[in-house]
Amino acid sequence: MTATPAATGALSRLKASGAHQKILAFASLIVLLVFFSLASPNFLQTSNILAILQATSVNGVLAIAATLVIITGGIDLSVGTLMTFCAVIAGVVLTFWGMALPFGIIAAIAAGTFCGFISGSLIARMKIPPFIATLGMMLILKGLSLVISGTKPIYFNDTPSFPLISTGSLIGSFIPALPVPNGVLILFVLALVISWVLSRTTLGRYCFALGSNEEAVRLSGVNADAWKVAIYALAGGICGIAGLLIASRLNSAQPALGLGYELDAIAAVVIGGTSLAGGRGSILGTIIGALIMSVLLNGLRILSVAQEWQTVVTGLIIIAAVYADMLRRRRAG
Amino acid sequence: MTATPAATGALSRLKASGAHQKILAFASLIVLLVFFSLASPNFLQTSNILAILQATSVNGVLAIAATLVIITGGIDLSVGTLMTFCAVIAGVVLTFWGMALPFGIIAAIAAGTFCGFISGSLIARMKIPPFIATLGMMLILKGLSLVISGTKPIYFNDTPSFPLISTGSLIGSFIPALPVPNGVLILFVLALVISWVLSRTTLGRYCFALGSNEEAVRLSGVNADAWKVAIYALAGGICGIAGLLIASRLNSAQPALGLGYELDAIAAVVIGGTSLAGGRGSILGTIIGALIMSVLLNGLRILSVAQEWQTVVTGLIIIAAVYADMLRRRRAG
């Protein structure tokens, strides 16, 4: 069989543009999707797909924040507890102080940005290694969340529209057949925005440049420290969004939650092909990484695989997915 | 006041040898010790000091394993669950199969070495990033520990001498006034041995060389991959020792334990001044780092600081300790 010239042309154009690479990056994800669809008739239902997307939203948003920091060659261990802290702040503003919804949203994002600013300052100005600065932040924020909330969940019962942030469906109200929860919408919009920031703005350029060679950036006369602080602050703000998502989904700020979420977020980033050494990475990859993780978990749960085996299989598949992706890249050169 | 010439001479020799730097590295630790001793009369009791050391033993051993890997520029997230896995293997050999104590010890260390070998091979031969390879291992081992143990603790009641590995006191049997538990003895002996390995053997040399510039090592005709595998295997074996320590301390292999311990181990390493970028680091630093963490926790508990504030204070002090250490180094040049 011979391909038509047109098809070959399209294929080679696709090749030249590097787009086929990006499509191939989905390979592991698609293999998983196909496997689970065949293994269980319940997997490929709309409601389950939406459940998977919904389950990705919080980890996905955290992973986007982590991606920014990791591209600069840093690491942020505080994403999980910062998310919780922001949720608690929203609870304080909305429930304790009884203010209107927009103030709660602004407060959560501002709190995240501020904490990111602090982490960034510790790292850029005081030269504390990112691992330590954000580990410290992680513990401080974990403690503060408990202190501020009085170690009790804060419920948003006075703000009836609060759960809609995550579980309402803006798309569904226009296209009833597609009741995509707002949480998922927010994840994808955020992914687009941050992708754009990374590829099209000065901040994005400096992210990659800092991760590639910080000293060279500094010697180029760039205020490297200030940009680094800005990047951490942006990542913090994104954690604030994650805090709103999780609080709205649970209709409460759970002060004890968040520990361990940082590893999931970083794992999504690294599965997505971003290097922990800095200088390279993409939001698309991170989203794929986060999806791989939630599809895997959801699929194994649907198949009622015993939990201990779920863990084993997840470990194996994470390694296999990354290995497959690396083989693909090596072949692509 | 003028120093005697002899004293000045000794001082400058000390300075030249860099030893004064290392002594200064204790600074944060000593500040903490002095503070807690003044704050609570219960702190500086022999029994409490021994309790602190005992509490350091497991994390200290894990941190030694992590140090080796981190010096090569890698990371090992699986130390915690590998420890548990090795404890479970010891349980299988000693309790399920009823074999004699030495076999249990050998089996645990062999299991650790083998798992380290696998991680190392994934990293060195299949070029999977250390973060992913060891994250995968962490999950696989967590699952396998549950599977093998039947999700139940395995008790070592058939091996009455087993608890002595950690809680007996060899030193105490010679010097009754100094009932240092064997677990602590093992930690310090291991620290000495691995310090020696790092500074005096080929393996140690290649640890630093790989972390400093892996490509250069390869270009020098060294079989970089084989050495890397060996280093991960050694680290795995050390986790096996940690597994024996914790199992013997708890007189049981607790299959669900271990998650989160990797962060504590890595934190001890980084607080001890080893760079996550690889190429530099010391076991002495790691031990100090591990001690700082356990002194802090113990002291705050002794002062009856509320648990949520304990976390906050721990975070602050970790940041402060590392910052102080960095200032000192910067001044030392």
Added chain:
Amino acid sequence: QDKLYIPLISKGFQHQFWQAVKAGADKAAAELGVEVTFEGPDTEAQVDRQIDMLAAALAKKPAAIGFAALDSQAAIPLLKQAQEAGIPVIAFDSGVDSDIPVATAATDNLAAAALAADKMAEMIGGSGKVALVVHDQTSRTGIDRRDGFVNRMKEAHPEVEIVDIQYGAGDQLQSTEIAKAILTAHSDLKGMFGANEGSAIGVVNAKKELGKTDLVVIGYDSGAAQKAAIMDGTMAGAITQNPVGIGYETVKAAVAAAKGEAVSKSIDTGFFYYDKSTIDAPEIAAVLYD
């Protein structure tokens, strides 16, 4: 003379259940004029962390100790140390396999979960599929509540099929995702049991998000969200222990033991099943917490 000092080493700290135990302990402390501290590890897997906490507590030379053992065997050496130092130990929440504790203030989790199983079977009409979301696969409370429920079903309600048991670490988000997956896999599921507060709220969230209005949900413990779910009907009912009572009785017994008074060996703090109709009954309302 200083106030008597009594540390309570619990299995957890952040969860509402443990905060309620703490509240009870604080109440007793205030009434009896003693000083109480309350500590517990982050997860119920961290047996060794709990041992470290116990060691630090012993260093403070307390008048008595309250202890909720994650693994009783692992703690024996330290408990012996306490005994030698003449420090009485009160076990709470679950027992310690040893004769060292002078008293035990605990809930019979096996029996409580069995009660939940009976209620579940009754509400789904004696047959059909049910599933469990449990908080922990290896901890005593997790195992007892699971086994209590499962065994009772097998013995007394053979028509009821348990199709899935999964574990969500008591994390509400994770439990929600788990419950959703189970509901997707078993669309004819009739009932679900959430074995602690976080698990139960997870099941409730999943039911709401998937719109499974027919699903019978039975929870465990209380808390504002769970109470609200019972009031609006998403949750049929729940088992409650008496955490405030556990904390209160533990401290009371500890003070008595420290003063050398006699204490009864076993203090059953009891458990109840409650639903919309009984939630406001005084004996129930007394043991619920927000």
Added chain:
Amino acid sequence: MTNVIEMEAIEKRFPGVHALRSARFDLCAGEVHALMGENGAGKSTLMKILSGIYAPDSGSIRVNGQEVRIDGPRAAQGLGIGIIHQELALMPDLTVAQNIFIGREPRSRWGVLNEAQLNRDAEAIFAVMKVPMDPRAEVRSLTIAKQQMVEIAKALSFRSRILIMDEPTAALNDAETNELFAIIRRLKSEGVAIVYISHKMDEIRRISDRVTVMRDGAYVGTVAAADTPIETIIAMMVGRALDHAEVAIPDLSAAPVALSVRGLTRGRMVRDVSFDLRAGEILGFAGLMGAGRTEVARVIFGADPREAGEIAVHGTPRDIRSPKDAVAAGIGYLSEDRKHFGLALGLDVRSNIALTSLPRFTDRIGRVDDAELGRVAQDYIRTLAIRTPSDRQEVRLLSGGNQQKVVIAKWLLRDCDILIFDEPTRGIDVGAKAEIYRLLQSLAAAGKAIIVISSELPEVLRLSHRIAVMCEGRLTGILPGGPGTSQQEIMRLATYRDAAQEGAIA
């Protein structure tokens, strides 16, 4: 003479680059064989194939008449082939001696490392090289030149029968080069065959027996060094003859002072350095390795803290505390160490060129005008003849000389009034060098003030309007540029150690 190496029909392709096209090369025992060619001609690639780092796509390699496959550095070492890499391949956290003997550490019984022996062995090598070097020093703390010396010592330590030197003198000054040449002559007399790659044309005549020229990955020809004029070799390399221009010194007496430095001090490296630089002037900085020229530049640029001294730009005193301040004041600095301080190796050519000038391509909402950036980058790729498949190629994958051109482009784009070029032509081929000289001159003609630090005296003489000479952190004198000044005069000041004679400062 017998050929110890015969390489024939070697093909090598990288994605987007056909690096070697049926290249060939042979080498006799006891000869020094120069390998010449423009940046990116494929010299390093060919030698990496010979030393087992790359596998050729096709072609044959014979060593001592035997057809061989060299599948790794170890295999090459086994065949007696040693290489000094163009891009330094050292482990910065290890000491000098540890670097030299990596993989071949002397051991005592029980396999324990014998550190004393290691240091003694290293000391012995440096003694033979007549280079003062502490074998216990951490490589990280060494200057590029010293690191280069470590690489050379490492290659010598192998006692290879075939030694490849890929631009060993790129970071060395004349004195050190002379030492190296003495070593090369001695090795030659012992029958060692040496491949010598360099862009310094004068060295070719001094040291080599035969010259092989490559162009665009292909073999051009092999000639005897002694009876081939340099011009012929250059013509073979670039495909045309180059013209030789003498420096024309403009009259700058009326030009305003662009940069005024007074009493600049930092530790022992920079001691009380004062000078003026006028707009339109090229001030050369000469000196031996470690004279402190780089330090002066870094202090002026704010990369290192200044202990004392004032810096005025266009007559206004400026408190420069960081490179950001310097660039804001209109000062640019091209570092001598492109790999560590000049380039983000993982990024593409375009991003690297843009690194200093991003704000200029950014609109109010922080959006970067990528199309415009691309156009500008293409421009520089054309003017500087940067050999790269596109402006989207990662800089890491360019040849050494082309990387250097990217750093130059970066600073040209920034358009600073005052430019400090530290070793700007390190590793750049003759053709491009002439291009860069022309460029510097036209920049000066356009009113820029330029400092050129160079370890090549001919380059300093060829370019400078005035020549500042440093020795041990002091400015020992400023000489007029042009043919009036001789190399001897510069050398006299460069070794002028008497601290009392500060009056020599012009």
